[in-house]
Amino acid sequence: xxxxxxxxxxxxxxxxxxxxxxxxxxxxxxxxxxxxxxxxxxxxxxxxxxxxxxxxxxxxxxxxx
Numbered sequence: 001x002x003x004x005x006x007x008x009x010x011x012x013x014x015x016x017x018x019x020x021x022x023x024x025x026x027x028x029x030x031x032x033x034x035x036x037x038x039x040x041x042x043x044x045x046x047x048x049x050x051x052x053x054x055x056x057x058x059x060x061x062x063x064x065x
Contacts, residue, residue, distance in 0.1 A: 001025050001026065002025065002029070003023045003024065003025040003029065004023065004024055004025075004029050004032065004033075005021055005022070005023060005024075006021075006022035006023055006024045006028075006032070007032060007036075011039075037051070037052060037053065038053055040052035040053065041053065041054075041055060041056075042054040042055075
């Protein structure tokens with residue numbers, strides 16, 4: 001099973017009371033990755049321009065009206 005470092009709501013790495021890095025796996029890892037993708041603007045990653053959400057396109061669409 002894969003894992004990733006745990007991040008708090010502000011995007012900082014979580015360190016526990018023993019001064020160890022916290023990790024996430026399974027469904028918690030998936031939720032954390034989804035939150036990260038939704039916070040990123042599309043094309044903000046130079047090496048992966050398809051990463052993120054095209055918020056400008058969504059806002060300009062007539063979907064909300």
